[in-house]
Amino acid sequence: MSQTLQQLVIDVGNSRIKFVSLITDFKAAETQQLPLVKNACSTLIEEPIPWEEIQSWFDGQQDNQCQTVVAGSNPEGIERVIQNWPQGTLRPPIEVLNTADFPLEICVEEPRKVGIDRLLNAVAANQLRDSAQGAIIIDTGTATTIDVVTPQGSFAGGAILPGFELSAKALHNYTALLPLIPVDDLHQEEPVVLGKNTTDAIRSGLFWGQLGAIRELVCQQRDQLLPNANQVAPLILLSGGGSALLAPHLEGLVRFEPLLTLQGLAIVAQKISDSK
Numbered sequence: 273m274s275q276t277l278q279q280l281v282i283d284v285g286n287s288r289i290k291f292v293s294l295i296t297d298f299k300a301a302e303t304q305q306l307p308l309v310k311n312a313c314s315t316l317i318e319e320p321i322p323w324e325e326i327q328s329w330f331d332g333q334q335d336n337q338c339q340t341v342v343a344g345s346n347p348e349g350i351e352r353v354i355q356n357w358p359q360g361t362l363r364p365p366i367e368v369l370n371t372a373d374f375p376l377e378i379c380v381e382e383p384r385k386v387g388i389d390r391l392l393n394a395v396a397a398n399q400l401r402d403s404a405q406g407a408i409i410i411d412t413g414t415a416t417t418i419d420v421v422t423p424q425g426s427f428a429g430g431a432i433l434p435g436f437e438l439s440a441k442a443l444h445n446y447t448a449l450l451p452l453i454p455v456d457d458l459h460q461e462e463p464v465v466l467g468k469n470t471t472d473a474i475r476s477g478l479f480w481g482q483l484g485a486i487r488e489l490v491c492q493q494r495d496q497l498l499p500n501a502n503q504v505a506p507l508i509l510l511s512g513g514g515s516a517l518l519a520p521h522l523e524g525l526v527r528f529e530p531l532l533t534l535q536g537l538a539i540v541a542q543k544i545s546d547s548k
């Protein structure tokens with residue numbers, strides 16, 4: 273019989289706090305499946321947390337059936353979530369901090385300085401990739417990260433660049449004449465390449481520049497993962513707040529997994545609870 277664990281998992285980034293409830297199958301490690309997301313919501317980092325909605329996911333259940341866990345790249349934001357934790361149905365969260373306990377080898381100069389979100393993505397990628405297959409993870413948050421997992425399953429580092437919104441704010445904040453372009457504009461219609469006014473020129477740079485940077489880094493990282501022809505092509509995963517915007521343009525190249533970090537955190541938390 274397969275044993276399952278219900279979880280409330282929270283990822284606190286630099287722009288948004290993401291909440292999901294999931295069902296994690298203890299046998300999932302053998303099946304190359306990610307924990308199943310049942311409910312999801314998010315809020316901007318400075319906005320109130322939608323506790324009522326989140327608590328309603330667990331209506332009619334005993335609190336001790338659900339494991340709650342929080343982690344992320346924004347320590348102040350995590351503190352806020354813990355401080356504002358509601359009285360009542362939800363069990364207080366476990367904060368996952370210590371990446372030394374992760375089921376992951378971290379091959380960089382200072383493993384403790386790597387953003388936990390990048391490592392959680394790698395844990396999730398390890399669940400999905402075939403054995404002897406490497407992985408490349410594109411995560412488009414406040415920053416966009418493009419990271420490599422080796423065919424042996426270790427986190428091997430990667431690249432960090434500004435995401436859509438940060439790039440838009442930087443252009444506005446550090447120039448005299450450039451307006452602030454809301455990222456929602458990029459969703460309305462595909463930006464023209466040849467901007468005939470300032471706004472369209474910025475939209476073009478933000479959108480096609482981000483896409484081009486991602487393609488170039490994926491290309492170079494793939495070459496590094498495939499030093500000879502008899503290796504398996506890497507699994508390329510696309511996640512994060514900006515991923516829905518990019519997915520149609522990376523079709524055929526990537527697998528779209530918008531909640532990868534949260535699912536990685538669910539796997540890590542399940543392993544921690546299992547080992548106790």
Ligand SMILES: Nc1ncnc2c1ncn2[C@@H]1O[C@H](COP(=O)(O)OP(=O)(O)O)[C@@H](O)[C@H]1O
Pocket residue numbers: 284285286287288289412413414415435436437438455456458459512513514515517
């Ligand atoms: N409507 C939108 N259109 C395009 N991009 C968006 C939109 N909403 C969010 N984003 C992108 O997603 C990023 C936030 O993604 P998220 O994964 O929540 O970030 P973080 O993990 O840093 O909190 C924004 O910085 C922006 O780049």
Ligand SMILES: CC(C)(COP(=O)(O)O)[C@@H](O)C(=O)NCCC(=O)O
Pocket residue numbers: 285286287345385386387388389390412413414415416417432
């Ligand atoms: C690169 C990041 C800012 C991405 O965070 P996000 O955009 O998701 O909020 C975060 O992973 C981070 O703060 N990393 C620490 C430095 C490092 O990973 O090397």
Ligand SMILES: [K+]
Pocket residue numbers: 285389390411412413512533
């Ligand atoms: K992230």
